[in-house]
Amino acid sequence: MKQSLKWLFFLVSLALATHGWGKVGEKGFIRLPNPAYDGKVSVEEAIKERRTIRDFGPKPLTMVQLSQLFWSAQGITDGRSGFRAAPSGGALYPLDVYAIVGEGGVEGLQPGVYHYQPASHSVQLVRKGDRRKEVASASLWQMWMARAPVIFVITSEYERITRKYGKRGIRYAQIEVGHVGQNIFLQSGALGLGAGIVGAFRDDRVAKGIGAPTAHKPLIIMPVGYKKLD
Numbered sequence: 001m002k003q004s005l006k007w008l009f010f011l012v013s014l015a016l017a018t019h020g021w022g023k024v025g026e027k028g029f030i031r032l033p034n035p036a037y038d039g040k041v042s043v044e045e046a047i048k049e050r051r052t053i054r055d056f057g058p059k060p061l062t063m064v065q066l067s068q069l070f071w072s073a074q075g076i077t078d079g080r081s082g083f084r085a086a087p088s089g090g091a092l093y094p095l096d097v098y099a100i101v102g103e104g105g106v107e108g109l110q111p112g113v114y115h116y117q118p119a120s121h122s123v124q125l126v127r128k129g130d131r132r133k134e135v136a137s138a139s140l141w142q143m144w145m146a147r148a149p150v151i152f153v154i155t156s157e158y159e160r161i162t163r164k165y166g167k168r169g170i171r172y173a174q175i176e177v178g179h180v181g182q183n184i185f186l187q188s189g190a191l192g193l194g195a196g197i198v199g200a201f202r203d204d205r206v207a208k209g210i211g212a213p214t215a216h217k218p219l220i221i222m223p224v225g226y227k228k229l230d
């Protein structure tokens with residue numbers, strides 16, 4: 001009896017915890033699963049094993065993995081101050097994170113471009129359809145990128161930081177994106193995934209491909225997925 005009650009409790013908790021994932025809610029926002037704050041891979045191991053991966057297998061990511069990757073990039077890690085996973089000059093947070101999800105790229109999520117909303121740990125669908133090839137060809141035809149189930153694009157809205165720091169704010173935003181990129185690299189490794197990084201692309205074509213507002217200037221692109229096994 002006790003055992004069956006335990007199971008019932010477990011199933012109800014699971015249903016409550018997963019309720020709403022991948023579903024479009026208010027303002028078109030999609031709630032992401034809560035991030036985990038522990039894992040099985042040490043930070044030392046993740047650093048040691050980190051490599052730029054350019055060969056991806058077709059296995060899709062889960063919503064839990066997608067959520068964790070967004071959180072590592074720009075998730076709020078202190079609810080009181082609103083401070084995030086990566087440092088930011090003056091805590092002005094000029095960066096935005098987009099994920100291009102390919103056809104069958106994430107279980108339970110339609111292909112499209114999703115814009116991360118740190119305050120609600122949710123995403124907003126900004127463009128429908130599989131945009132991976134569009135962004136890969138805009139990246140000097142680095143078509144390997146299009147085989148990753150998910151491609152992150154990090155943009156900067158410089159005005160948020162130059163307003164306070166003038167031209168130096170541009171440098172600050174560009175330093176900040178390096179922190180975000182390394183977080184995505186290490187989190188990918190900790191999840192058993194691999195990530196690549198791409199700086200060679202046509203800014204205007206990538207921005208168009210992800211449907212970003214003109215103020216959001218793409219800085220780095222990071223394809224993520226399972227490493228292809230030989």
Ligand SMILES: Cc1cc2nc3c(=O)[nH]c(=O)nc-3n(C[C@H](O)[C@H](O)[C@H](O)COP(=O)(O)O)c2cc1C
Nearest residue numbers: 050051052053054139142196197198199200201220
């Ligand atoms: C700012 C930046 C831009 C990069 N751009 C590209 C790129 O366009 N295409 C690519 O295949 N690799 C790119 N890389 C990855 C480097 O080639 C890679 O980091 C380097 O070869 C060292 O390998 P590792 O990352 O596995 O240690 C870039 C890396 C950085 C930091």
